[in-house]
Amino acid sequence: MAEGVRKDEEFSGTKPVEERHRIDELRLDGWMREHVEGYQGPLTVLQFKGGQSNPTYRLDTPGRSYVMRRKPFGKLLPSAHAVDREFKVIAALSKQGFPVAKAYALCTDDAVIGAAFYIMSMEEGRVFWDPTLPRQTPQARHAIFTSKIETLARLHQYDPQAIGLGDFGKPGNYFARQVDRWTKQYRASETEHIPEVEKLIEWLTGSAVPDLNWYFSYNLFRLAGITQGIAGRIRDGTAANAKAIESAKRTVPLAKASWEYAQKAGAK
Numbered sequence: 001m002a003e004g005v006r007k008d009e010e011f012s013g014t015k016p017v018e019e020r021h022r023i024d025e026l027r028l029d030g031w032m033r034e035h036v037e038g039y040q041g042p043l044t045v046l047q048f049k050g051g052q053s054n055p056t057y058r059l060d061t062p063g064r065s066y067v068m069r070r071k072p073f074g075k076l077l078p079s080a081h082a083v084d085r086e087f088k089v090i091a092a093l094s095k096q097g098f099p100v101a102k103a104y105a106l107c108t109d110d111a112v113i114g115a116a117f118y119i120m121s122m123e124e125g126r127v128f129w130d131p132t133l134p135r136q137t138p139q140a141r142h143a144i145f146t147s148k149i150e151t152l153a154r155l156h157q158y159d160p161q162a163i164g165l166g167d168f169g170k171p172g173n174y175f176a177r178q179v180d181r182w183t184k185q186y187r188a189s190e191t192e193h194i195p196e197v198e199k200l201i202e203w204l205t206g207s208a209v210p211d212l213n214w215y216f217s218y219n220l221f222r223l224a225g226i227t228q229g230i231a232g233r234i235r236d237g238t239a240a241n242a243k244a245i246e247s248a249k250r251t252v253p254l255a256k257a258s259w260e261y262a263q264k265a266g267a268k
Contacts, residue, residue, distance in 0.1 A: 014046040023113040035105040070117035087118040182225035189232025196259040213265035220258035227251040
């Protein structure tokens with residue numbers, strides 16, 4: 001419980017923008033005046049404490065607050081940090097009344113602040129770092145988990161073609177593509193040899209098996225790929241969060257846990 005409380009305090013809220021994440025606020029203000037409907041400055045920029053992937057900022061004005069997510073500066077892995085894809089999904093779901101932020105505008109011109117970014121509405125809410133919700137009452141936990149399930153079910157009822165996302169994903173074997181993608185991402189950011197990852201890459205590659213443990217294994221493999229990407233960004237000096245080292249240390253435990261599930265599903 002203490003760990004969850006610590007993370008809630010460390011990763012929630014905002015802070016002054018770190019020097020390495022500073023942007024040209026005047027240029028951003030000018031761009032927003034031209035592209036964000038209803039925008040009126042002056043603009044105050046803060047940085048959210050949480051997040052490991054795309055640096056995220058709170059933009060305050062006298063009338064309302066916005067959120068900006070941008071790609072990290074520097075060299076990036078292929079297909080990673082796709083803020084344009086994030087914007088496309090949020091914009092499509094927002095039009096359907098799904099509970100997401102309002103998508104205002106996307107900028108793919110690096111000349112404005114040094115990287116692609118998008119602007120969305122600022123929505124107040126809570127972030128629970130410990131998924132067991134130790135600080136909540138049993139009644140509150142039940143309500144939160146039920147709402148989560150209902151929201152996910154609602155999300156899966158949408159027809160991508162009908163809401164303008166027909167060209168968003170590729171048809172065919174999703175898991176084969178994902179395993180291939182995360183293998184490439186892992187290789188591109190590899191900082192140490194992890195035997196379990198090598199066995200997982202060989203075993204997971206072609207297709208899923210009719211065993212729930214396969215999917216547990218795949219999910220943890222994907223998470224290991226994500227944390228390894230964080231480790232790679234630490235190495236390259238582009239990590240978005242000061243707590244990135246803590247996340248990067250999870251790669252080996254995640255890989256070992258993934259291999260345990262793989263063995264339960266028949267891996268040798």
